[in-house]
Amino acid sequence: MPAALGLAGAVALRPGVAVAAQPPVGYVPAAELGIAPANSAAANRANLVAALADSAVCVVFAPGDYLVDNGGPQLTVAGFSGHLLMQPGARFVFTSATTRGIVFRGGTGAHLYGVSTAFAARPAVRHDAQECLLFENCVDTHVESLRIDGSAAAGLLFYRCVRPVVAGALIANTMADGLHFANCRAARADRVTTVDTGDDGVAFYNDANGPDETGAFATHISVTNSRSRGIAVTGQSGVTVCGATVDNTVGHGLYCAYEAPWHTRVPTNVHFEQVRVRRGGAWTAAPGGGGNSGLRIVDAAGVTVTDIHIEAPGANGLYASGSTAALSGVLVTGTTRNGVLLQNGRYTVDRLTVDGADSAALSANGCERLEYGSVTARNTSRTSTLRRAVVVENTAYVFGERIWVRDDQPTATGYTVGAYGTQRGSLGTIVDQVDSRDVVVDNPSGLAYTRI
Numbered sequence: 001m002p003a004a005l006g007l008a009g010a011v012a013l014r015p016g017v018a019v020a021a022q023p024p025v026g027y028v029p030a031a032e033l034g035i036a037p038a039n040s041a042a043a044n045r046a047n048l049v050a051a052l053a054d055s056a057v058c059v060v061f062a063p064g065d066y067l068v069d070n071g072g073p074q075l076t077v078a079g080f081s082g083h084l085l086m087q088p089g090a091r092f093v094f095t096s097a098t099t100r101g102i103v104f105r106g107g108t109g110a111h112l113y114g115v116s117t118a119f120a121a122r123p124a125v126r127h128d129a130q131e132c133l134l135f136e137n138c139v140d141t142h143v144e145s146l147r148i149d150g151s152a153a154a155g156l157l158f159y160r161c162v163r164p165v166v167a168g169a170l171i172a173n174t175m176a177d178g179l180h181f182a183n184c185r186a187a188r189a190d191r192v193t194t195v196d197t198g199d200d201g202v203a204f205y206n207d208a209n210g211p212d213e214t215g216a217f218a219t220h221i222s223v224t225n226s227r228s229r230g231i232a233v234t235g236q237s238g239v240t241v242c243g244a245t246v247d248n249t250v251g252h253g254l255y256c257a258y259e260a261p262w263h264t265r266v267p268t269n270v271h272f273e274q275v276r277v278r279r280g281g282a283w284t285a286a287p288g289g290g291g292n293s294g295l296r297i298v299d300a301a302g303v304t305v306t307d308i309h310i311e312a313p314g315a316n317g318l319y320a321s322g323s324t325a326a327l328s329g330v331l332v333t334g335t336t337r338n339g340v341l342l343q344n345g346r347y348t349v350d351r352l353t354v355d356g357a358d359s360a361a362l363s364a365n366g367c368e369r370l371e372y373g374s375v376t377a378r379n380t381s382r383t384s385t386l387r388r389a390v391v392v393e394n395t396a397y398v399f400g401e402r403i404w405v406r407d408d409q410p411t412a413t414g415y416t417v418g419a420y421g422t423q424r425g426s427l428g429t430i431v432d433q434v435d436s437r438d439v440v441v442d443n444p445s446g447l448a449y450t451r452i
Helices: 040-051
Strands: 010-012 015-022 058-061 064-068 076-078 084-086 088-095 102-103 111-113 116-119 133-136 140-150 156-159 165-174 180-181 185-195 201-204 215-228 231-234 239-249 254-257 270-278 295-298 299-309 318-321 324-334 341-344 346-350 350-356 362-365 369-378 388-393 397-407 416-420 422-432 440-442 449-452
Touching: 040 064, 040 076, 058 388, 084 449, 140 156, 156 165, 156 440, 165 180, 180 185, 201 215, 215 231, 215 350, 231 239, 254 270, 254 299, 324 341, 341 346, 341 422, 362 369, 388 397, 416 422
Parallel strands: 058 084, 064 088, 076 102, 084 111, 088 116, 102 133, 111 140, 116 140, 133 156, 140 165, 156 180, 165 185, 180 201, 185 215, 201 231, 215 239, 231 254, 239 270, 254 295, 270 299, 295 318, 299 324, 318 341, 324 346, 324 350, 341 362, 346 369, 350 369, 362 388, 369 397, 388 416, 397 422, 416 440, 422 449
Antiparallel strands: 010 015
């Protein structure tokens, strides 16, 4: 292993201009391998493959634009297990805007530091399965301080890899996903930022036709302007997303689902923690925008949602159906529909606060079981004539502790707690904090409750 990585190994002469420092110890300059900014794109392509394929070489790229011919047959580097370091100011510039950049296939322990990619003409049309960088069947790949500007499909995709790591990445202007893990085992992503993606910002996908690899841990994720979902877990199990910001998406801000049309497995043991979602599902930049939710859970098992703030979603703040989920510390503000909508599943809710909703703060319908601790509904049903703050319908078992109904508007809008259909259990204690009138408990179900 090289003695030094030299990520800061350049001297800035003036802003935006850098010159190469001495190569880090143990690294071979790319120029010595026939890869140089002055070369033709075809020469750089041929020499890049020759240098890296089935090799453990450690190579450093000095500042400059390295044109790479990625047209024609797929540019594939097989069996690379070395280190590739780009100094500041160095980048690959791909000549074709409709095909993949580089495919790394096989290999164990490859490390890529400071890699930067661009296109001679940034892709403006989506071409499926034409990612900028694709890692396929690789083991223990480490990608650090990555920058991708443009792709005809996903920016960075790991396919059937084991323990891939991305530590620091900015991925922008892709026609499909920003970062995508497909059927990977124990993936790790930290400090990843995606901006202006044509599909999901960050995605964890598990195809039932492929190996059932599980596990992923994502921290310090930022997604801005996604034309689909912000962070999506489709079919993958054992995923934790902790510490993320999602801002402005056409699809749902956060998403966890079994998707039959895409042949996924059922996701289990999925955790969303300490995430802020702003305008999830509200962006109208693509068809379907403006009517999606901050967080959507579909046909999943063992999902936990902890310390989530959902602000100004396109529809419901959080919408779960056909799932088993535990929600704790959820804050929803400024939703045009329900704060939380739960259907056809088993749910546990605690420390839920909804502040400003055009419909109910909490609506549960057709569930097998609903348990809740503290639910606070403030200024709800702003446009709904039903005036419901909280409503449970046709839920087999309801076990509630406390509902706080608050409304400080001059004319209260959300003041009804409703229980309808055949149900058993208790609504718990209902606390009336409505300024202009009394709370109404509309309870044809006959659930037990007390009020203060």
